[in-house]
Amino acid sequence: MARLPLTNRTALVLLLAVLAGVGAGTLATLAGDGPARSALCGLAAAGGAVQVFDLLITQGRHGDPSAVRRTRSSARRTRSKARGGRG
Secondary structure, eight states, X not given: OOOOSSOHHHHHHHHHHHHHHHHHHHHHHHTTOOHHHHHHHHHHXXXXXXXXXXXXXXXXXXXXXXXXXXXXXXXXXXXXXXXXXXX
């Protein structure tokens, strides 16, 4: 089986962002905006949604986004102590 170029998390974030963009573009069209303005509205919504959904998924996995940084820094300290460093 061929390896996918995207992780499941990345695929989910992009899918949700596309759905948010399509929804925003559709609502803009229904509100009476022209096709170009509706497309720009959808693209702007999709761009912002990538960051929002990525943050939401990170919070769901770790409780809060700063936990990821704490985990990485504590792992560095542990490796440093194992090598005899001051840590």
